[in-house]
Amino acid sequence: xxxxxxxxxxxxxxxxxxxxxxxxxxxxxxxxxxxxxxxxxxxxxxxxxxxxxxxxxxxxxxxxxxxxxxxxxxxxxxxxxxxxxxxxxxxxxxxxxxxxxxxxxxxxxxxxxxxxxxxxxxxxxxxxxxxxxxx
Amino acid sequence: xxxxxxxxxxxxxxxxxxxxxxxxxxxxxxxxxxxxxxxxxxxxxxxxxxxxxxxxxxxxxxxxxxxxxxxxxxxxxxxxxxxxxxxxxxxxxxxxxxxxxxxxxxxxxxxxxxxxxxxxxxxxxxxxxxxxxxxxxxxxxxxxxxxxxxxxxxxxxxxxxxxxxxxxxxxxxxxxxxxxxxxxxxxxxxxxxxxxxxxxxxxxxxxxxxxxxxxxxxxxxxxxxxxxxxxxxxxxxxxxxxxxxxxxxxxxxxxxxxxxxxxxxxxxxxxxxxxxxxxxxxxxxxxxxxxxxxxxxxxxxxxxxxxxxxxxxxxxxxxxxxxxxxxxxxxxxxxxxxxxxxxxxxxxxxxxxxxxxxxxxxxxxxxxxxxxxxxxxxxx
Numbered sequence: 001x002x003x004x005x006x007x008x009x010x011x012x013x014x015x016x017x018x019x020x021x022x023x024x025x026x027x028x029x030x031x032x033x034x035x036x037x038x039x040x041x042x043x044x045x046x047x048x049x050x051x052x053x054x055x056x057x058x059x060x061x062x063x064x065x066x067x068x069x070x071x072x073x074x075x076x077x078x079x080x081x082x083x084x085x086x087x088x089x090x091x092x093x094x095x096x097x098x099x100x101x102x103x104x105x106x107x108x109x110x111x112x113x114x115x116x117x118x119x120x121x122x123x124x125x126x127x128x129x130x131x132x133x134x135x
Numbered sequence: 136x137x138x139x140x141x142x143x144x145x146x147x148x149x150x151x152x153x154x155x156x157x158x159x160x161x162x163x164x165x166x167x168x169x170x171x172x173x174x175x176x177x178x179x180x181x182x183x184x185x186x187x188x189x190x191x192x193x194x195x196x197x198x199x200x201x202x203x204x205x206x207x208x209x210x211x212x213x214x215x216x217x218x219x220x221x222x223x224x225x226x227x228x229x230x231x232x233x234x235x236x237x238x239x240x241x242x243x244x245x246x247x248x249x250x251x252x253x254x255x256x257x258x259x260x261x262x263x264x265x266x267x268x269x270x271x272x273x274x275x276x277x278x279x280x281x282x283x284x285x286x287x288x289x290x291x292x293x294x295x296x297x298x299x300x301x302x303x304x305x306x307x308x309x310x311x312x313x314x315x316x317x318x319x320x321x322x323x324x325x326x327x328x329x330x331x332x333x334x335x336x337x338x339x340x341x342x343x344x345x346x347x348x349x350x351x352x353x354x355x356x357x358x359x360x361x362x363x364x365x366x367x368x369x370x371x372x373x374x375x376x377x378x379x380x381x382x383x384x385x386x387x388x389x390x391x392x393x394x395x396x397x398x399x400x401x402x403x404x405x406x407x408x409x410x411x412x413x414x415x416x417x418x419x420x421x422x423x424x425x426x427x428x429x430x431x432x433x434x435x436x437x438x439x440x441x442x443x444x445x446x447x448x449x450x451x452x453x454x455x456x457x458x459x460x461x462x463x464x465x466x467x468x469x470x471x472x473x474x475x476x477x478x479x480x481x482x483x484x485x486x487x488x489x490x491x492x493x494x495x496x497x498x499x500x501x502x503x504x505x506x507x508x509x510x511x512x513x514x515x
Contacts, residue, residue, distance in 0.1 A: 003267070045271055045275055048245065048248075048272050049272070050268075050269070050272045051267075092266070092268050092272070125495070127494075127495065128496045129308065129309065130360065130499055131307050132309075132347075133307050134438075134465075135401065135441070
């Protein structure tokens, strides 16, 4: 029983095998891709392993504290930022192997030509609760 | 309304429905529906006979579903078979329920969820909140688990070890939500101990009680982890310790040692020491040797190295550690601790920082980071 984050990147991940930007796919290929993603999430709900899935807009700002009584400073977006998160899925599974298996399946979502994208996904374990018995 | 009382009735009611001919999955759904209704209705209108109420309402819910699902003939057969209400649930019913919910065909997380619901009488929402997953996900996990074990027949006794492992998981890896999972695990293990006479059930119960006794002292006011040696022993629950020790001694006297009894014996030796300095580490090492004969687990070897370090000095501990695989969880943390005791704070600080990066939970990460920081401040 452990939670994992499957992270999808706009930028920053190694290039996928089927590396064609989405705007160059056919509309049907885009629909097939979306359907694969939502079917995948629905299937994980059925297996009792789904926790959350969200997509992020590519645009964002950087914000920081600028001292007492002053409004926060905002900056960006920075086009040169190397790493850009596109979205995530959170799963709750029995083993690390299962998390890897599911990430592999998610990466097989179809892209251009209806072929799997082979997109690189980042798999990150959540911190767990601390166990009671440690000695 | 007394939730604990309500929940304690659930397995018995489920047993009665199954004996009346309802299949396990449908009966479990019906009892859960009745439970949810009880939580809604009882506060304003408490029943005189809570168990009778639950049996009647569950059976009605089951029939409603059956009526909707299957032919009339099947329902009439069931009505004909309905025995007079009243017979108390038997210990065998309870046991069979534990075995079913921990069946080896289930994954650990499914077995845990099903046990908490069918045996523990928690609602799906409570279990989902406890394990931080959406209610719909938990509902599916439970429903798949029920389908998996619904057709299992119990013509011979199951392996009590499978049940104990599930209860241990609830106790040890419980998240802290609205439901106190450690207390729940103890309650379920107590009930199992009442239904079956087995030294390992007693061993697990003793282990849980002895660790639960230290709960208040395990966390600092700021939420940080307090290691055993630094805990305020005045805050340990002496009542729980006495009970745990008594249960353990009775189990050990039967001379059928198992891993939970051995683990409980180690916990009892810690509980017995008035101060950390008075801990009987030599005996603890002997118990780890017993435990190794029983399980030969790398985690036990790692904990044994800590005990050896305390009994025979840090050099001996480091020698024991050197025989182990350094990719083991907590290996680096143990190495850091032993190097510090060996008078090498620079190495210890470096290893504590490395251990913090490898920690799998936040409390441990923060604790290890503080250890590294403490040594680095001293070095400056």
